[in-house]
Amino acid sequence: MSERAKPPVGPSSTLVAHIEPKSPAAEAYRTLRTSIQFAGLDHKCRSTSSSPGEGKSTTVANFGVVLAQTGSRVCLIDSDLRRPTLHRIFGLGNNRGLTTALLDGLPFTEIAQPSNVPNLVVVTSGPLPPNPAELVGSNRMREALEAAAADYDMVLLDSPPVVSVADAVALATFADGVVMVVQTGKVPHEVIRRATGQILAVKGRILGVVMNGVNLKRDGYYYDYYRYYNSYASPGEGKKKR
Numbered sequence: 001m002s003e004r005a006k007p008p009v010g011p012s013s014t015l016v017a018h019i020e021p022k023s024p025a026a027e028a029y030r031t032l033r034t035s036i037q038f039a040g041l042d043h044k045c046r047s048t049s050s051s052p053g054e055g056k057s058t059t060v061a062n063f064g065v066v067l068a069q070t071g072s073r074v075c076l077i078d079s080d081l082r083r084p085t086l087h088r089i090f091g092l093g094n095n096r097g098l099t100t101a102l103l104d105g106l107p108f109t110e111i112a113q114p115s116n117v118p119n120l121v122v123v124t125s126g127p128l129p130p131n132p133a134e135l136v137g138s139n140r141m142r143e144a145l146e147a148a149a150a151d152y153d154m155v156l157l158d159s160p161p162v163v164s165v166a167d168a169v170a171l172a173t174f175a176d177g178v179v180m181v182v183q184t185g186k187v188p189h190e191v192i193r194r195a196t197g198q199i200l201a202v203k204g205r206i207l208g209v210v211m212n213g214v215n216l217k218r219d220g221y222y223y224d225y226y227r228y229y230n231s232y233a234s235p236g237e238g239k240k241k242r
Helices: 024-038 056-068 086-090 098-104 132-136 139-151 167-172 189-201 220-229
Strands: 044-049 074-078 120-123 154-158 178-183 206-212
Touching: 024 056, 024 206, 056 074, 056 086, 056 120, 056 154, 056 178, 074 086, 074 139, 086 120, 098 132, 098 139, 132 167, 139 154, 167 189, 178 189, 189 206
Parallel strands: 044 154, 044 178, 074 120, 074 154, 178 206
Antiparallel strands: none
16 A cells, blocks of 8 residues: 555644644634635745744644635645654654655645545655755745645645744745744744744745744633633523533
């Protein structure tokens, strides 16, 4: 059986929008989906962070899930060719992936693996190359993304951190929009400003910033409101849920 045909092992617990679709975290990802839709993004976007370890991969994975839940055909691409994560989040193999497609001239439709989420496929990183920045910034990458935009309703890219390597800045020139993921209380404002400047310098379009790691229980209003709202039955049920 080829790798493409193998069923996925199973998603990781970080895929909360799929595993716990009624949780406050899943609702936050749906809010992100609505915000980006209002930003006028039609085909593809990209999630990145301003420094390592800020949950960018978890964010883009869950964002892909909530998009797929609306019936959109979503292709999620791991373009972090230094520290790829998406294959572990979705429980997929990584022998073939983005690097395979670019080096062999294959369309993403031939490399994409099905996930446990209906309507969502994943192009894992594939074998890590010695020249990741040159590979993701190549004409082949641009052409592959343009072709994918015709095959899927939304193409999402998980990129490396902006301020650490050049890969993310190169990808910003191909994407319709950039969503930055920043760990709350961890990243200095100067680092965020520098990352923003790097993206704008190549005429990238920043759609907004996701503040990751917010403590909903500590910041009580939203948490209490969400819990109160969801304690009531939906229209037609006629009584409070216990």
